[in-house]
Amino acid sequence: MIIGNKIRPQLIVLCAAFIYSTEVSALETDSSDFKINGFGTVGLTKNSDQDLGFRQTVSQEGIFDEYNLSQNSDLGIQANYYATDKLNFGIQLLAKKRNENSLDKSIQWAYVNYKISPKVDIKLGRIGAGGFMMSDYRHVGFTHLWTHLPTEFYGSHPVSSIDGVDLVFKESLFDGLLRARLWSGQATYDFYSTDSYEINLDKLFGGGVTWENDIWNLRISYSQSKAGLENNTIKPLEQALHNASLAGWPAAGNFTNLAIDNKMVRYYTAGVSYDHADWLIQSELGFVDIDSSLTPGTVSGYLSIGRKLGAVTPFVMGAWTKATDDKLTIPTPSIAAYIPLQQISQYAFNQFYVAQHTLSIGARWDVLPKVALKAQWDKTWVDEYGSLLLSKRDSAIAEKKQLDIFSISVDFIF
Numbered sequence: 001m002i003i004g005n006k007i008r009p010q011l012i013v014l015c016a017a018f019i020y021s022t023e024v025s026a027l028e029t030d031s032s033d034f035k036i037n038g039f040g041t042v043g044l045t046k047n048s049d050q051d052l053g054f055r056q057t058v059s060q061e062g063i064f065d066e067y068n069l070s071q072n073s074d075l076g077i078q079a080n081y082y083a084t085d086k087l088n089f090g091i092q093l094l095a096k097k098r099n100e101n102s103l104d105k106s107i108q109w110a111y112v113n114y115k116i117s118p119k120v121d122i123k124l125g126r127i128g129a130g131g132f133m134m135s136d137y138r139h140v141g142f143t144h145l146w147t148h149l150p151t152e153f154y155g156s157h158p159v160s161s162i163d164g165v166d167l168v169f170k171e172s173l174f175d176g177l178l179r180a181r182l183w184s185g186q187a188t189y190d191f192y193s194t195d196s197y198e199i200n201l202d203k204l205f206g207g208g209v210t211w212e213n214d215i216w217n218l219r220i221s222y223s224q225s226k227a228g229l230e231n232n233t234i235k236p237l238e239q240a241l242h243n244a245s246l247a248g249w250p251a252a253g254n255f256t257n258l259a260i261d262n263k264m265v266r267y268y269t270a271g272v273s274y275d276h277a278d279w280l281i282q283s284e285l286g287f288v289d290i291d292s293s294l295t296p297g298t299v300s301g302y303l304s305i306g307r308k309l310g311a312v313t314p315f316v317m318g319a320w321t322k323a324t325d326d327k328l329t330i331p332t333p334s335i336a337a338y339i340p341l342q343q344i345s346q347y348a349f350n351q352f353y354v355a356q357h358t359l360s361i362g363a364r365w366d367v368l369p370k371v372a373l374k375a376q377w378d379k380t381w382v383d384e385y386g387s388l389l390l391s392k393r394d395s396a397i398a399e400k401k402q403l404d405i406f407s408i409s410v411d412f413i414f
Contacts, residue, residue, distance in 0.1 A: 033082045041141035043072030043148075043409035052382065053391030054405050056148050057158035059190045061099055062391025070097040072148055072409055076108070076139055086115040094139055099190065108139070108161050121168045129159050130166070130183050130208050131221045133271040133284055141411035145280060145364055147376040148407065150302040150319035152358060153284055155389040157267075162187040162204055176213035183207070183223075191229075192391060193351045199260075201225040206267070217273040224267070227290070229260035237345050244341060249333040255345065263292045280306035280313065289324075295352040296325035306364075313364045320357035327353050327385050355386030371412045378405035 045068045047054040053062015056071065063071055074096035082088045092109035111125030128136050132153075137143045138160050164185015171178045184205045191197045206223025238256045245253030271284035285301040298321055306315035328349045330342050362376030380403040382390065387401070 034080070035082075036077065036079045037414065038075070038077045039140045039142055039411075039413045040075040041073055041409050041411045042069075043141075043407060044069050045072055046406040048404040049401065051393060052387055052401055052403060053393070054151075054378075054380075054403065055155070055389070055391050056151055057155050058192065058389060059099075059158040060391075061192055064391075064393070072141075072407060073097070074139060074141075078109070088113050096139075099192065099196070119170050121170075123166050123168070124164075126161050126163050127166055127183070127185075129162050129187065130181055130206060131223050131267055131269055132157070133217065133219055133273065133282070135160070140413070141409060142370070142372055142413045144411075145282075145304060145306050145313065145315055146317065146360065146362060147374045147409045150304075150317060150358070150360075151389055152319035152321040152356060153286060153300050153302050156288075156298065156300075156321070156354070158189050159187045159201065162201075164204065173211065174213075176211050176216070179210045179212075181208050181210075186225075193388075197229055200228045201265070202228065202262075208269075215274060215276040217271075217275075219269075219271045221269050222267065225265050227260055227263050227265045234348065237341075237348055240341055241345060244333070244338050248335050249338050251331050252333070252338070252341075255328075255330060255349070260290075260292050260295055263290060263295075265290050278308040280304070280308065280315070287324075296323040298323055298354055311366045313366075315360075315362055315364070317360040318357070319360070321389070322355050323353050323386075350385040351392075352388055353385045354388035355383035356389060357381055370414065371410065373408075373410055375408045376406075378407075379403075380405065 045054065045063055047063045047065060047068075050065045053064045055062045060071060074094055076092060076094045078090070078092040080088055080090045089112050090109055091107070091111075093106050094108045095106060098105060107126060109126055109128060111123050111127050113121055113123045115121050132138075134144070134149060134154070138149070138154075141147075162183065162185040164183060166181055166183035169180045186204055187201045189199055189201075191199050202225060204223065204225035206221060208219060208221030210217065210219045212218070241252040242256045245251070245256070266289040267286065268289075269284060269286040271282070273282040274280070281304070283301065283303040285299075287297065287299050289297045300319075300321035302317060302319035304315060304317040306313045328346075330346050330349070333339060333342055358378050358380040360376055360378045362374060365373045367373050382401045382403070384399050390403075
């Protein structure tokens with residue numbers, strides 16, 4: 001079991017917060033102008049595979065054939081100060097295991113919100129990233145039916161906040177609430193594969209429309225950004241292939257301009273949820289288009305169906321993601337001396353290829369009004385070279401694989 005010295009203090013705090021949350025409903029000062037509340041998860045995960053490590057997002061290192069108590073455990077605190085009826089300040093801190101911890105990465109939100117009119121708000125600072133149905137409470141496990149968000153849909157989009165501005169317009173429509181949102185800013189996240197990279201998203205701009213009532217929630221959104229990848233592996237390979245193209249392997253010259261450097265990325269998403277008569281149904285679809293031969297676009301989605309049986313809600317979910325382009329194939333050189341370079345390049349370039357799908361079965365038990373116990377089994381099928389969302393011990397896996405993931409969690413709010 002992976003419970004290192006660096007993790008134990010966090011787990012102690014998590015368990016203490018969990019016990020405390022069962023006894024109090026909120027942490028609030030005597031003044032209604034200032035409010036503090038929080039959330040947390042204590043989760044245990046087991047992966048069956050030794051070569052591919054399960055992870056919830058590409059910003060995490062994977063769990064291989066082991067029990068892990070840190071990947072799906074966290075603790076969040078949110079504070080809001082309402083200076084006037086139009087002006088308020090908010091901050092959200094999230095403590096969790098990261099490959100590189102810092103105060104900056106722990107700050108999820110830090111913003112000032114001004115109500116321009118009863119229907120229009122503007123927010124400045126570090127704000128929640130839009131684009132998905134679960135964006136506003138991505139880290140609040142208590143609000144999810146499952147032990148973790150569907151990896152095939154959320155795993156390649158680890159950005160939960162941006163530094164920038166958003167504008168929200170609200171209007172009553174057809175016995176529901178219509179909400180339109182525009183956002184702009186920039187963000188940075190880590191990507192872990194056989195190497196570690198930092199991906200910068202600049203000139204980020206997007207918008208979305210949501211309509212909801214007591215039963216339905218409908219959402220569509222679009223966003224775009226310029227992506228830059230700090231990559232110490234691809235560029236040397238490109239140079240080696242360029243040299244080979246001039247020295248007897250001309251086909252290698254077709255693979256010398258693949259680096260992700262200021263490439264346009266476009267995200268299209270749509271989602272729907274239904275909550276009525278004890279049925280919980282939710283689905284999202286997404287399409288990502290990237291102006292890069294190294295990183296193909298993707299189509300992804302999931303469908304989750306749950307049925308409330310008193311305090312227990314069993315569920316089943318199917319999730320999938322697939323690259324829109326074929327795997328990158330580098331032709332075998334006629335000169336034997338270049339075959340190792342061809343093989344290394346083949347592995348390196350296809351680490352951004354993805355093709356996997358998962359069947360999930362589980363249940364949620366609402367033990368107390370603010371405490372939920374969950375259990376889930378995931379069966380994941382991965383195509384050859386399609387393991388972008390999983391962690392590799394060495395290079396990309398050039399064969400089809402199957403994984404069994406078992407997870408349990410206790411989620412709470414206070």
